[in-house]
Amino acid sequence: MASPDVRKAGVIGWPVAHSLSPALHRYWLKRYRIAGEYEALPVAPEALKEFIKHMPQEGYRGANVTVPHKETVMPFLDEVDESARAIGAVNTIVMDRGGLKGFNTDAYGFAENLRQYGFPAARNKAVVLGAGGAAKAVCHALAKERFAQIVIAARTAAKAKAIAKALPIKTSVIGWENRSAALEGADLLVNATSLGLQGGESLEMDLSRLPETAIVSDVVYTPLDTPLLKAARARGNRTIDGLGMLLHQAAPAFEAWFGVRPEVDEETRKQVLACISGR
Numbered sequence: 001m002a003s004p005d006v007r008k009a010g011v012i013g014w015p016v017a018h019s020l021s022p023a024l025h026r027y028w029l030k031r032y033r034i035a036g037e038y039e040a041l042p043v044a045p046e047a048l049k050e051f052i053k054h055m056p057q058e059g060y061r062g063a064n065v066t067v068p069h070k071e072t073v074m075p076f077l078d079e080v081d082e083s084a085r086a087i088g089a090v091n092t093i094v095m096d097r098g099g100l101k102g103f104n105t106d107a108y109g110f111a112e113n114l115r116q117y118g119f120p121a122a123r124n125k126a127v128v129l130g131a132g133g134a135a136k137a138v139c140h141a142l143a144k145e146r147f148a149q150i151v152i153a154a155r156t157a158a159k160a161k162a163i164a165k166a167l168p169i170k171t172s173v174i175g176w177e178n179r180s181a182a183l184e185g186a187d188l189l190v191n192a193t194s195l196g197l198q199g200g201e202s203l204e205m206d207l208s209r210l211p212e213t214a215i216v217s218d219v220v221y222t223p224l225d226t227p228l229l230k231a232a233r234a235r236g237n238r239t240i241d242g243l244g245m246l247l248h249q250a251a252p253a254f255e256a257w258f259g260v261r262p263e264v265d266e267e268t269r270k271q272v273l274a275c276i277s278g279r
């Protein structure tokens, strides 16, 4: 067991071995010379409640939460902040004056990634593919960043409609088969599905109606340069990969647990990329 002087956090998931969070947080711990530990914490769904209950006495300052616990963890926390309640999922837990508080930093991470590499010149229309957890965070970020309109193209209309209903801006839901036609006049296209993920199904997309000034972003980061991003770049669109979202969502959590706001810079990217390519 770590000494009480060593600050401890980790990532809770099932399975969790694939998570890049340990490599990222351990790199920052070393870089900022902090006496801390960050562990991969495999917790089965039926063990989640007990695990969360014992986190404070086990000395955890907090944790990241990943699939499949992001939604189911919420009732086991003492408090859930507004961003996590709006998105309906928690990805970060922080020990706060004796209680466990849940946050969602995915929307922040998505927006900061765009900020770092440049938002589109206009924020009139964004097309978001998918209606899962990542899509929810992306849509909330776009609403906060004052896009005028979001079009969600999703396979499961009910999930997309639920996202649209919770957003404070004009949002329309279209069938998955209409996704390419919806690109007319778009300033931003975001793939927030799991399509394009290494070893999985590919994303079929006709980009011919997308304006050349539009930015194309993908939440998938393995591979880093997804077929969608390659196709977009080949026709002159600027692209932003999904790794930055992962790095930026981690920064406020690291600060809350370890007391230092880490920099999301090229060296951080390099360290995590080395971990991806070493797999």
Ligand code: NDP
Residues within 6 Å of the ligand: 106, 109, 130, 131, 132, 133, 134, 135, 154, 155, 156, 159, 176, 192, 193, 194, 195, 197, 201, 219, 220, 221, 242, 243, 245, 246, 247, 249
């Ligand atoms: P979910 O399972 O919650 O959502 C997946 C989405 O993809 C759903 O809308 C699903 O549709 C859709 N989808 C899957 N297969 C198809 C298909 N054949 N046709 C149409 N739609 C399809 O996963 P998450 O949202 O949590 O994650 C999605 C991706 O985002 C993952 O690759 C994950 O690694 C990545 N991610 C990246 C982050 C980052 O920091 N860069 C952060 C979070 C996630 P349906 O609802 O109909 O099943």
